[in-house]
Amino acid sequence: MKEIPDYRPPMQILESVLYCDDLDQCGIFYEQVIGLNLVSCQPGRHRFYRLRRGMLLLFRAEVTQTETVLVAGQAIPKHGMQGNGHLAFAIEPEQYKSMADRLVAFQISIESEIVWPSGGKSLYCRDPAGNSIEFATPQIWFDGVP
Amino acid sequence: MKEIPDYRPPMQILESVLYCDDLDQCGIFYEQVIGLNLVSCQPGRHRFYRLRRGMLLLFRAEVTQTETVLVAGQAIPKHGMQGNGHLAFAIEPEQYKSMADRLVAFQISIESEIVWPSGGKSLYCRDPAGNSIEFATPQIWFDGVP
Numbered sequence: 001m002k003e004i005p006d007y008r009p010p011m012q013i014l015e016s017v018l019y020c021d022d023l024d025q026c027g028i029f030y031e032q033v034i035g036l037n038l039v040s041c042q043p044g045r046h047r048f049y050r051l052r053r054g055m056l057l058l059f060r061a062e063v064t065q066t067e068t069v070l071v072a073g074q075a076i077p078k079h080g081m082q083g084n085g086h087l088a089f090a091i092e093p094e095q096y097k098s099m100a101d102r103l104v105a106f107q108i109s110i111e112s113e114i115v116w117p118s119g120g121k122s123l124y125c126r127d128p129a130g131n132s133i134e135f136a137t138p139q140i141w142f143d144g145v146p
Numbered sequence: 147m148k149e150i151p152d153y154r155p156p157m158q159i160l161e162s163v164l165y166c167d168d169l170d171q172c173g174i175f176y177e178q179v180i181g182l183n184l185v186s187c188q189p190g191r192h193r194f195y196r197l198r199r200g201m202l203l204l205f206r207a208e209v210t211q212t213e214t215v216l217v218a219g220q221a222i223p224k225h226g227m228q229g230n231g232h233l234a235f236a237i238e239p240e241q242y243k244s245m246a247d248r249l250v251a252f253q254i255s256i257e258s259e260i261v262w263p264s265g266g267k268s269l270y271c272r273d274p275a276g277n278s279i280e281f282a283t284p285q286i287w288f289d290g291v292p
Binding site for chain 1: 149150152153154155156157158159160161162163165180181182183185196197198199200201202203205207210211217218220221222223224225226227228229230231232233234235236237241244245247248251257258259260261262263270272277278280281282284286287288
């Protein structure tokens with residue numbers, strides 16, 4: 001194999017993806033309940049959210065699995081999944097209670113709460129598409145907040 | 147609805163998820179080709195990678211859709227998807243060429259390259275499970291590197 005002398009691995013994830021059938025219904029969850037910042041919406045295809053250092057892209061898989069989208073003559077590769085996905089948002093320890101209260105106030109069931117033996121804690125619910133959404137203190141993975 | 151006075155939306159994604167059937171084969175891609183840092187491996191169930199501010203979790207869906215895992219008496223909610231997922235890694239503009247060279251050196255096909263009209267560029271390939279993996283400069287979403 002040819003050596004690539006100046007190669008450095010990527011160090012951040014720029015886009016995380018979830019799929020859902022009903023974008024409007026999921027939009028209410030991500031925008032009104034969670035409070036994410038919607039930056040792009042194409043009805044029936046996607047809703048995109050900007051966070052501090054990355055994007056959450058919400059797609060309707062039946063569209064992105066089949067459509068051909070060209071940008072400057074180049075195709076965006078097709079993708080799409082069925083089932084219940086998973087994603088975790090980072091929250092600070094002092095945000096944990098207000099996050100749980102927020103879900104309760106919107107009548108979103110808390111599916112599980114885990115205090116990890118190695119540190120940190122996680123709060124789990126479902127988005128309207130059935131994806132498992134976690135709100136976790138970064139201490140579950142990192143020593144201190146990354 | 148009850149007001150939650152100190153509520154703040156989460157600002158970062160802590161865990162992004164992809165699914166694959168053959169974890170060992172995907173491990174070669176994420177570890178040897180991309181160069182990610184493996185921090186947890188449970189053969190047949192998962193391989194987890196730590197990046198600078200978040201985690202990439204690679205799961206075998208047929209396990210996580212069905213197994214019951216208890217942590218301190220609480221269940222980790224079940225999840226799992228079938229199909230071809232999508233994820234984008236952030237790379238700096240000066241990393242773009244060495245990233246493309248790296249894929250070529252490992253005989254990974256470059257499926258598409260897009261120069262976005264609004265700024266930034268993206269390089270696309272597939273992981274061994276068929277997930278669409280993108281390497282993009284953050285300028286495609288952010289003014290300057292986030």
